Amino acid sequence: MSRFRASFIHLMISAAVVGSVLAVVYFIWYPGWYYQLVGVGGLLIILVGVDLVLGPALTLILFRSGKPGLVFDLTVIAIVQLTALLYGANAVFQQRPYFTVFVVDRFEVVRIKDIDPDDILYASLKEKPLTKPVLVYAEQPDDPQEFQAYLQSVLFEGQPDLDRRPEFWKPYTDGVDEVVAAAGRASHLRTVETGAAAKVDRALSRLDREVNRVGYVPISSQKLDFAMLVDLDTGEPMVAIDINPWFRDPDKVTGQSQGAGESPPDAG
Secondary structure, eight states: OOHHHHHHHHHHHHHHHHHHHHHHIIIIISTTTHHHHHTOHHHHHHHHHIIIIIHHHHHHHHOOTTOTTHHHHHHHHHHHHHHHHHHHHHHHHHHSOOEEEEETTEEEEEOGGGSOGGGOOOGGGGOOOSSSOEEEEEOOOSSHHHHHHHHHHHHTSOOOOGGGOGGGEEEGGGGHHHHHHHOEEHHHHTTSSTTHHHHHHHHHHHHTOOGGGEEEEEEEOSSOEEEEEEETTTOOEEEEESSOOOSOOTTOTTSOOOOOSOOOOTTO
């Protein structure tokens, strides 16, 4: 066998393995728009580059039919490739969106590594679906003293905010009214930037929903902010669109104003 044929076979095997990993990433760990929102593409490019380029390239350089020690060389190449693949896949796995938390006026995407799972009070919030994050409602303390204690812990003690404090988490259904109250109008979202109308209309067409029954709430990751479309009848989050959500809606669903072009507050 020529070294070119050996390298080509190696490339095909690597492509099949990497393709399987990418399918898991796209369809299970980062389904739909979560891949773009969380921004894991750079890590995947490195992973694919190492496994699709480095391995076959080394085979092309080192392979010679009948060469002494050829099996050892190929074994080392395979081990290097597998190690790089496992390392990269584990890094992508650790970064995956595990919770989508509604807090005050927005959704936050939270990784499992960002919280202590032992602090989760509801068993239902520990049961992650296969292909999407767990939906969570984070509720501020009602008691004034408890609220002041929480606020002080965030502002002066370096504690994380509500979205990363599982002791304040409840099932999403408990916060549906707050989600709807915080929602801007999808019709307003169509006007906030160039191309927004087309993006909203495409999403509504796919969802088969009327614009007057759909609102939007900002959804944030560590990298980007999108606009999450929500059903105004049920509070169900449906799809996130790549549109800046931090624009003032002069006539929100509830008739109240929404924050104008500014990032969400640190302490809820």
